[in-house]
Amino acid sequence: MTVDVTRILLADDHALVRQGLRMILDSEPDLSVVAEAADGAEAVEAAVAGVDLAVLDIAMPRMTGLQAAREISRRAPEVRILMLSMYDNEQYFFEALKSGASGYVLKSAADQDLIEACRAAMRGEPFLYPGAMTALIRDYLQREKQGERLPDSILTPREEEVVKLIAEGNSTKEVAEILFISVKTVDRHRSNILQKLGMRDRLELTRYAIRSGLVEP
Secondary structure (H helix, E strand, O other): OOOOOEEEEEEOOOHHHHHHHHHHHHOOOOEEEEEEEOOHHHHHHHHHHHOOEEEEEOOOOOOOHHHHHHHHHHHOOOOEEEEEEOOOOHHHHHHHHHOOOOEEEEHHHHHHHHHHHHHHHHOOOOEEOHHHHHHHHHHHHHHHHOOOOOOOOOOOHHHHHHHHHHHOOOOHHHHHHHHOOOHHHHHHHHHHHHHHHOOOOHHHHHHHHHHOOOOOO
């Protein structure tokens, strides 16, 4: 049986770190590092040239990983992005999500988490290290306590359309045809929706759609 191989860009300004991460990734039959970059600017060009997934260190010269992630999201929105960091830092974590990353992996746990994070990203699912979920909940509660108005829906109207169609049992191809958009765009919407809602699969999206009144049970 043929295995779909995810083409990965690995960006870190330390060659030894790249070497170690490459060994972890290339040991898996479905993951392959096809490009490397030593700074953010190189990472953008390599990502645009054609990869499925960009794994970016947050702290890099010329252009940071966060800046590179924003530029990749703009120029190659079909490329999935994971951020790597030495720091369990809430600010970095939130900035990573805002820049378009679907996951945040601590370097100290890369040997345990990176492979799972890569596969989750390619499934359109978010990957958050345990402390990150605590940070999200704390941020939400703090905003509510301060009386900050929380949005009625964190999804855009287009994202709600996608959720509704998925919950109604349509395939990705069918959603694309109904909305007159590409399959890749549907995948990107699905990835963003799952990330925003902290969900993992179609079943959870369907439950959300029912609770939100997008579809009838």
